[in-house]
Amino acid sequence: MSERSATARPASAAATVPPFAVISGAQVQQAIQGREASIVDLVEATYRLHGEGDSVNPPSYFLRFPDRPASRIIALPASLGGQTRVDGLKWISSFPANVPAGIPRASAVLILNDHDTGYPFACLESSIISATRTAASAALAADRLSRGRPRPTRVGFLGTGLIARYIHTFLAATGWAFEQTGVHDLAADSAAGFRTYLEQSNATGPVTVHDSAEALIRSSDLVVFATTAGRPHVSDASWFDHHPLVLHISLRDLAPEIILDAVNIVDDIEHCLQADTSPHLAEQRTGSRAFLAGTLDDVLAGRVRVPTDRTVVFSPFGLGVLDLAVGKYVHDEVSRSGHLHVIDDFFHELRRHG
Numbered sequence: 001m002s003e004r005s006a007t008a009r010p011a012s013a014a015a016t017v018p019p020f021a022v023i024s025g026a027q028v029q030q031a032i033q034g035r036e037a038s039i040v041d042l043v044e045a046t047y048r049l050h051g052e053g054d055s056v057n058p059p060s061y062f063l064r065f066p067d068r069p070a071s072r073i074i075a076l077p078a079s080l081g082g083q084t085r086v087d088g089l090k091w092i093s094s095f096p097a098n099v100p101a102g103i104p105r106a107s108a109v110l111i112l113n114d115h116d117t118g119y120p121f122a123c124l125e126s127s128i129i130s131a132t133r134t135a136a137s138a139a140l141a142a143d144r145l146s147r148g149r150p151r152p153t154r155v156g157f158l159g160t161g162l163i164a165r166y167i168h169t170f171l172a173a174t175g176w177a178f179e180q181t182g183v184h185d186l187a188a189d190s191a192a193g194f195r196t197y198l199e200q201s202n203a204t205g206p207v208t209v210h211d212s213a214e215a216l217i218r219s220s221d222l223v224v225f226a227t228t229a230g231r232p233h234v235s236d237a238s239w240f241d242h243h244p245l246v247l248h249i250s251l252r253d254l255a256p257e258i259i260l261d262a263v264n265i266v267d268d269i270e271h272c273l274q275a276d277t278s279p280h281l282a283e284q285r286t287g288s289r290a291f292l293a294g295t296l297d298d299v300l301a302g303r304v305r306v307p308t309d310r311t312v313v314f315s316p317f318g319l320g321v322l323d324l325a326v327g328k329y330v331h332d333e334v335s336r337s338g339h340l341h342v343i344d345d346f347f348h349e350l351r352r353h354g
């Protein structure tokens with residue numbers, strides 16, 4: 001790992017307070033739409049910077065509530081070097097009871113802080129940024145982890161909410177076309193809605209709604225987990241006898257025996273082995289991390305070769321540096337378009353009187 005380069009402003013140099021902007025979800029979406037391939041490249045470059053040590057990505061902080069045990073708000077502070085040079089914080093809520101009440105489960109903001117002054121310079125709607133960086137990371141992993149094996153042609157989505165939809169969009173936008181698509185969700189209306197969405201796409205082939213996780217997994221060679229399961233619900237290793245590539249985005253679906261039978265790639269080892277993720281449970285079961293093959297950055301850099309004849313499981317904890325990279329990209333696109341909503345005089349007490 002290289003040291004993070006020293007890039008602080010000299011103490012005597014004059015500084016100005018950057019303007020503070022608010023970027024809506026509609027603006028975020030407009031900045032991202034049609035640029036999926038560039039965002040996958042950006043996410044790859046960010047993984048590489050993180051792998052080189054040119055980032056700070058402390059553990060996420062999980063705020064939980066005794067009176068609402070199913071809900072949480074997570075803080076992801078981070079700092080990114082390279083060309084981007086930005087610090088910031090994603091603050092993302094998960095309130096599962098929102099879904100039956102008719103509104104999305106997750107909501108989020110991202111604050112970007114100026115590298116030189118520390119001043120916050122933007123607040124962005126961030127559920128879309130979060131879904132985008134997650135989907136871009138999944139599309140990158142699908143591509144890199146399937147090299148050397150026949151490219152998967154049968155995709156299966158287990159859990160069919162917002163993240164599944166974004167992952168499908170990013171796969172389709174980066175050249176994936178499937179001969180068949182399977183879906184499975186505990187909520188029939190969610191599966192039916194996703195099926196309708198998929199049938200409007202031309203990258204899916206025939207769509208089958210499976211009534212069990214087993215049927216979906218057995219008939220897919222690319223399996224996407226995007227559920228809200230809090231503990232493992234898939235534990236029969238024989239369902240994976242055909243050695244699929246598994247994008248385990250929701251992190252807690254697979255029992256340790258599945259993890260221990262697979263080649264495991266994560267985004268960041270320290271991050272992923274916490275909070276009762278399936279790899280964390282596998283570590284607790286074995287008292288060792290020997291079941292981990294490495295990180296996606298190890299694969300990108302050629303330090304780890306992925307066997308082509310075994311089940312491969314990618315479990316990304318989700319890094320704050322990815323939110324920063326995508327958030328800064330969106331900020332710069334909106335700024336370039338001339339539509340940045342600056343809040344005049346947001347910072348008020350700016351004169352120093354000794």
Ligand SMILES: NC(=O)c1ccc[n+]([C@@H]2O[C@H](COP(=O)([O-])OP(=O)(O)OC[C@H]3O[C@@H](n4cnc5c(N)ncnc54)[C@H](O)[C@@H]3O)[C@@H](O)[C@H]2O)c1
Binds near residue numbers: 158160318319
């Ligand atoms: N790893 C990352 O970086 C990352 C980033 C963002 C979101 N996520 C995770 O992705 C998951 C999906 O997020 P979302 O916003 O799409 O959620 P969502 O609430 O929109 O959809 C989740 C779907 O999963 C279904 N589901 C729940 N348990 C299931 C089970 N056991 N089997 C089948 N279906 C089941 C629900 O009915 C729902 O339709 C969440 O767990 C979230 O925490 C991970």
